[in-house]
Amino acid sequence: MSHAGPSAAQRFYGRWARLYDVLASATPGLARLRDLAVDRLDLAPGDTVVEMGCGTGANFPHLRDRVGPSGTVVGVDFTREMLAQARDRVRREGWTNVHLVQADAASFAPREPVDAVLATFVVGMLDDPAAAVDGWVDSLRPGGHLALLDAAQSGRASAWPVDVAFRGLVLASTPGDRSGFDDPPWQVLDERVAAARAALAERAVDVADSEHVLGVVRVTGGRVP
Numbered sequence: 012m013s014h015a016g017p018s019a020a021q022r023f024y025g026r027w028a029r030l031y032d033v034l035a036s037a038t039p040g041l042a043r044l045r046d047l048a049v050d051r052l053d054l055a056p057g058d059t060v061v062e063m064g065c066g067t068g069a070n071f072p073h074l075r076d077r078v079g080p081s082g083t084v085v086g087v088d089f090t091r092e093m094l095a096q097a098r099d100r101v102r103r104e105g106w107t108n109v110h111l112v113q114a115d116a117a118s119f120a121p122r123e124p125v126d127a128v129l130a131t132f133v134v135g136m137l138d139d140p141a142a143a144v145d146g147w148v149d150s151l152r153p154g155g156h157l158a159l160l161d162a163a164q165s166g167r168a169s170a171w172p173v174d175v176a177f178r179g180l181v182l183a184s185t186p187g188d189r190s191g192f193d194d195p196p197w198q199v200l201d202e203r204v205a206a207a208r209a210a211l212a213e214r215a216v217d218v219a220d221s222e223h224v225l226g227v228v229r230v231t232g233g234r235v236p
């Protein structure tokens with residue numbers, strides 16, 4: 012979640028990969044939200060799904076469950092240490108059809124069109140989230156699905172304490188030097204999440220949006236015509 016360039020984000024996530032893995036896998040309620048996002052992909056056994064910014068692979072169990080042993084899961088991330096955690100998970104589980112790629116998710120394009128693309132807690136880190144979403148949509152086969160799971164300020168009057176806590180969390184988890192920001196990082200995050208969701212809504216049909224945790228968490232999914 013940053014204004015910082017890729018190297019600052021990579022250093023940040025590189026340093027915190029182990030702790031991130033624990034939080035990403037064990038935070039109460041998060042597994043249900045991951046499941047909800049994966050539901051939007053409408054996966055079937057044998058499908059191929061790409062997860063952009065897969066981190067330590069906390070979504071892999073949900074994705075692997077849906078595509079089964081005959082399907083394929085590809086996790087893309089640019090932070091070596093996050094991928095190392097993901098690789099440990101894949102090895103522990105004995106999955107042979109979960110593959111990892113170290114690459115920039117903003118420009119990564121699979122060789123063949125895929126059935127689904129997932130990005131969870133990632134678009135807020137991209138300089139041009141709308142362009143990334145466009146590229147992800149382009150990588151889908153006709154009828155393929157894209158789903159986004161993100162956190163942003165709720166904006167609901169009744170949720171102000173949650174928004175205050177959220178701003179603190181964004182500040183603490185923003186990579187790089189925070190002193191040179193023009194705008195507060197939570198505002199940038201809100202704008203990026205909104206831009207990504209708008210890009211998805213523009214390119215997809217049957218778009219389904221839902222809000223959770225007092226409006227702080229959003230799940231958006233759609234199908235490419």
Ligand SMILES: C[S@@+](CC[C@H](N)C(=O)[O-])C[C@H]1O[C@@H](n2cnc3c(N)ncnc32)[C@H](O)[C@@H]1O
Pocket residue numbers: 017020021024035063064065066067068069070087088089090093114115116117130131132133136137
């Ligand atoms: C907040 S973590 C989310 C990880 C995972 N999606 C999850 O839900 O637990 C963000 C991840 O996105 C990765 N990331 C951020 N920008 C990226 C980019 N441009 N290309 C590839 N990975 C990126 C970071 O390395 C990090 O692992």
